[in-house]
Amino acid sequence: MKISTKGRYGLTIMMELASRFGEGPTSLKSIAEKNQLSEHYLEQLIAPLRNAGLVKSIRGAYGGYILSREPVSITAGDVIRVLEGPISPVDFTEEDDPAKRDLWLRIRDSIAEVLDSTTLDNLINYQEQSAADNYMFYI
Numbered sequence: 001m002k003i004s005t006k007g008r009y010g011l012t013i014m015m016e017l018a019s020r021f022g023e024g025p026t027s028l029k030s031i032a033e034k035n036q037l038s039e040h041y042l043e044q045l046i047a048p049l050r051n052a053g054l055v056k057s058i059r060g061a062y063g064g065y066i067l068s069r070e071p072v073s074i075t076a077g078d079v080i081r082v083l084e085g086p087i088s089p090v091d092f093t094e095e096d097d098p099a100k101r102d103l104w105l106r107i108r109d110s111i112a113e114v115l116d117s118t119t120l121d122n123l124i125n126y127q128e129q130s131a132a133d134n135y136m137f138y139i
Contacts, residue, residue, distance in 0.1 A: 025064030
């Protein structure tokens with residue numbers, strides 16, 4: 001399964017809103033400028049996120065968008081499903097071979113488990129650990 005730019009940019013929008021949660025509305029223009037993305041494209045992505053109830057729009061001169069819930073309660077799976085549709089590597093309903101059908105189901109379930117167990121809060125607070133950090137050397 002390959003996540004398209006819709007899913008990737010949508011996750012970028014949601015992470016930006018999550019990082020500013022509680023600070024008031026954020027404009028798509030500021031998100032576009034910070035991430036060097038097309039504001040027009042982000043406008044197309046925000047509509048389904050709003051319709052799904054993941055974000056709220058605030059009108060006015062200092063308007064923009066805010067998350068409708070706390071970042072800990074919105075998962076990457078929520079965002080990806082809204083923008084990409086159901087998570088499935090293949091259309092396994094047409095699969096005749098039970099072994100292959102089981103393989104596709106296990107792949108789908110594994111992808112869904114990772115996406116559904118990763119919250120926006122996890123993503124914005126992610127800290128990369130390098131391999132060097134995992135080893136202690138004594139001389």
